[in-house]
Amino acid sequence: MVKKTKEDAEKTRESIIDAARTVFLQRGVSRSSLEQIASKAGVTRGAVYWHFQNKTELMLALRERVFLPLIDQMEDTISLEENLDPLGSIEEFMCSRFEHLESCQETRETYEIMMTKCEYVDEFANVLQQITSNCSIIEDKLTTCYEQAQAKGQVTIKMTARELAMDSNLFWIGLLHLWIKDANGLNAKKYAMDAIKNHIKLRRK
Amino acid sequence: MVKKTKEDAEKTRESIIDAARTVFLQRGVSRSSLEQIASKAGVTRGAVYWHFQNKTELMLALRERVFLPLIDQMEDTISLEENLDPLGSIEEFMCSRFEHLESCQETRETYEIMMTKCEYVDEFANVLQQITSNCSIIEDKLTTCYEQAQAKGQVTIKMTARELAMDSNLFWIGLLHLWIKDANGLNAKKYAMDAIKNHIKLRRK
DNA sequence: TTATATACAAACATGAATGTATGTAAAGAG
DNA sequence: CTCTTTACATACATTCATGTTTGTATATAA
Numbered sequence: 001m002v003k004k005t006k007e008d009a010e011k012t013r014e015s016i017i018d019a020a021r022t023v024f025l026q027r028g029v030s031r032s033s034l035e036q037i038a039s040k041a042g043v044t045r046g047a048v049y050w051h052f053q054n055k056t057e058l059m060l061a062l063r064e065r066v067f068l069p070l071i072d073q074m075e076d077t078i079s080l081e082e083n084l085d086p087l088g089s090i091e092e093f094m095c096s097r098f099e100h101l102e103s104c105q106e107t108r109e110t111y112e113i114m115m116t117k118c119e120y121v122d123e124f125a126n127v128l129q130q131i132t133s134n135c136s137i138i139e140d141k142l143t144t145c146y147e148q149a150q151a152k153g154q155v156t157i158k159m160t161a162r163e164l165a166m167d168s169n170l171f172w173i174g175l176l177h178l179w180i181k182d183a184n185g186l187n188a189k190k191y192a193m194d195a196i197k198n199h200i201k202l203r204r205k
Numbered sequence: 206m207v208k209k210t211k212e213d214a215e216k217t218r219e220s221i222i223d224a225a226r227t228v229f230l231q232r233g234v235s236r237s238s239l240e241q242i243a244s245k246a247g248v249t250r251g252a253v254y255w256h257f258q259n260k261t262e263l264m265l266a267l268r269e270r271v272f273l274p275l276i277d278q279m280e281d282t283i284s285l286e287e288n289l290d291p292l293g294s295i296e297e298f299m300c301s302r303f304e305h306l307e308s309c310q311e312t313r314e315t316y317e318i319m320m321t322k323c324e325y326v327d328e329f330a331n332v333l334q335q336i337t338s339n340c341s342i343i344e345d346k347l348t349t350c351y352e353q354a355q356a357k358g359q360v361t362i363k364m365t366a367r368e369l370a371m372d373s374n375l376f377w378i379g380l381l382h383l384w385i386k387d388a389n390g391l392n393a394k395k396y397a398m399d400a401i402k403n404h405i406k407l408r409r410k
Numbered sequence: 411t412t413a414t415a416t417a418c419a420a421a422c423a424t425g426a427a428t429g430t431a432t433g434t435a436a437a438g439a440g
Numbered sequence: 441c442t443c444t445t446t447a448c449a450t451a452c453a454t455t456c457a458t459g460t461t462t463g464t465a466t467a468t469a470a
Binding site: 004006008009012043044045046047049050051 | 446448449450
Binding site: 027131167 | 231232233234235236320321323324325326327333336337340361363364368370371372374375376377378379380382385386387396399400401404406407408
């Protein structure tokens with residue numbers, strides 16, 4: 001038996017989460033047993049039950065480790081005040097966030113698990129609400145940006161800022177889903193970047 | 206023991222599928238046991254195993270009953286030849302299909318199961334491929350429509366037909382996902398219809 | 411009319427995952 | 441230097457879903 005200091009315990013906890021992500025990705029959340037996760041992390045189920053109440057809590061922890069930083073990051077990327085180029089900042093927001101999703105393996109895998117390897121029932125039902133809630137936050141931010149863009153005459157006035165934001169929001173949701181599902185798409189990144197640029201170009205006056 | 210003629214057996218099969226849809230929706234695919242499905246259908250697991258190899262086959266049958274007609278329907282809705290108003294036909298396609306999704310309970314529930322109550326691993330992994338394949342078919346159809354629209358001068362020439370189609374395709378994917386997840390949205394239908402009209406309006410010259 | 415295939419129900423066997431309870435060595439507190 | 445708590449490993453009990461096998465009543469074909 002090895003020594004276990006507090007930092008060691010924290011490492012164990014992290015390694016369990018990492019193992020869970022790998023196993024969830026391979027086998028789906030519900031088919032993954034805690035035994036499989038534990039052994040992949042080099043521990044026993046005892047350790048898993050020590051750090052997490054059950055598989056659900058483990059899954060939520062796995063999710064939060066990626067999504068909590070993302071929410072913060074969103075605050076930074078779309079700066080709402082004193083925006084010289086609102087339309088450009090929307091494009092910048094989408095591109096940079098996509099870049100991060102693409103390059104950060106943990107984030108990418110977590111998205112894939114949550115979008116295609118997880119069933120939203122019972123304890124997970126309210127996670128769906130959080131997701132839609134996040135979507136409407138994004139829509140609000142986009143609306144503000146488009147208002148600024150309209151005030152600066154950057155953008156077509158065929159539609160209201162809210163309507164433009166809705167359309168962009170749906171575009172963004174679709175992009176993420178298609179990207180996650182189209183794993184083998186070698187040129188997925190270029191596809192996405194072009195899609196974003198064209199999406200913005202279409203509304204620039 | 207009641208008589209069972211061939212038609213009776215077919216009815217049993219259908220009722221099992223219906224029961225499966227209900228149970229899948231409530232409990233998610235993996236947590237649904239064949240026992241629960243059978244008893245909801247008023248039969249035993251024997252009947253389920255008689256009609257389907259296992260839960261996976263049952264799930265695929267459930268899916269096909271909705272998706273096979275949808276594929277046919279798609280051929281009709283977007284008529285590619287002799288299109289007087291290509292842009293309008295795209296709008297019409299989206300609106301009518303959404304109307305169907307909204308009004309047909311079986312279709313709606315099946316979509317919900319496939320989008321939020323199912324894990325795409327192992328035997329289901331290739332279903333994802335089918336989905337993305339369908340998406341690219343839609344993108345192709347949209348491209349053709351936009352080409353016609355451009356030929357008629359209906360649409361802005363900022364982007365190529367393919368680029369417009371990509372954007373519309375992503376919009377459509379996003380709309381479906383947001384709609385399914387936002388079950389409580391009372392005005393979801395109006396939201397969607399407005400979103401579609403605005404989406405088209407934005408590209409009309 | 412009899413034989414066979416159909417359409418299930420019922421019983422059986424198995425295995426796997428879960429949660430909990432107990433054991434234990436080391437860390438940390440006093 | 442003890443005592444308690446931490447951080448697990450191990451063992452146990454239980455549940456439960458699955459797949460298969462067997463039984464059986466009826467439909468259907470010859």
